Amino acid sequence: MLSSEDISFFCVVARSRSLAQAARKMNVTAPAVTQRLRALETRVGVRLLDRSLNGITLTDEGELVLAEGQTIIDAVENLTDQLSDRTNTVRGHLQIVAPYGFGRRHIAPIVDAFSREYHEATVTLHLSDTPTRMVNDNWDIIVHIGELNSPGRLMTTLAPNRRFLVASRDYLKGKPPLRHPHDLADHRCLALRENDEDVTLWRFATAGEEQATIRIAPAMSTNDGEILRDWTLAGLGLAVRSEWDVAAHLASGALVRVLPQWNLPETNIVAFLNTRHNRSKRTSKMLEMLRKGLKPTPWLQAE
Known part of the structure; x- marks a missing residue:
């Protein structure tokens, strides 16, 4: 048996x-x-x-x-969730998947707060450079940065996030002027290789709807966002970075926006919900804490 x-x-x-x-x-x-x-x-x-x-x-x-x-297992969890709803108790195990850098800086503290408030619930936070490639069905919430064509998953937006082309002042000294995205051909470009994105294709648009699509030849590339940011701070080239990652460095002047009149596609912070678990009280409470923890947007408080 x-x-x-x-x-x-x-x-x-x-x-x-x-x-x-x-x-x-x-x-x-x-x-x-x-x-x-x-x-x-x-x-x-x-x-x-x-x-x-x-x-x-x-x-x-x-x-x-x-x-x-x-x-x-699903039936037992469903029964537990229904009993928890009746007693207003949050219990059971919650599995969250998030990107490495964003997960360390912004999701881990929220998970900490959740665990302190709901003592009868347990949490696993799994950090991955490809969080949306989870092949099993053992997760409750996947935090993802950017759009994803995933019609079979429930999605909710947690926070806005822009992307900027950035460089250090030291890198820009003495370099050819940058007035148009096409001028990037004369510069060292750094690329982040993650998910399934075509990372060498940079798309720009102005408020007047002028568009430019540039194919870069990366001088350096990595699958670690922190390394890419550090390379950029060290003056090794230009990079496209999320606002959450570089807002403080832009505010301090360590980095500057390049081609600020040209916008890159936004990559909002979103949460994918497992259709098996999205109605559980623990999932609802975690989503509530994620929204509160990311509003007002923490990375903009440095400005």
Whole structure:
């Protein structure tokens, strides 16, 4: 007979690339996971996983346990949420996914405040450079910067966010003048490679609706936004950065806007909601705290 703990355990293992990864998720040792999985398979009388050097693969019986087990977990969570609503208690586990830099600076403090206020709820904050690529269904809220063509997900805007072309004053000294986006061909451009964006294609528009699309040849590129910002501060080139990341540096004069009359597409801060969990009280309360924590927009308070 399978217990609810057995089902939860197996669902974590089944959604992991390896038993070692499953062990890290559960904060136990890999041998402990192996031993428990072996005992589970012995008890049910069938093999649930095939293990190889390339990772783990579910057997047909394992696929059945995962599918039916997740249905049972969802039903238990739904019942818990309904009882919580009646008692006005926030409980259960909340999983949030966010980008590295923004997550560290702005989401982590809000998660901290949530945990302090709602002691019966637990929270996991997972930071990723590709938060919207979560392939499993174990998340409640994904915080994302920018637009995303994802019609199957519920989305709500948390805060506005503009993007600027920026550089340090030291970089601009003695460099060719910048009057039009086409002048970028004479400059060192720095690029951030993240998500699935075409990061070498920069699109500009003026208030008068004049448009310019420029294909840059990056002198340097990285998948880490903090590194890109630091390179820009060090005078290594021009970069397109989110307002949340450079507002304080613009206010201090460490960075300046380049081609300020030319606007880049806005990339608002949004939250994607898992359709299975979006009605839970813990999700609603976290969304409420995210909106309050990002309003007024914290990065504009430096100006």
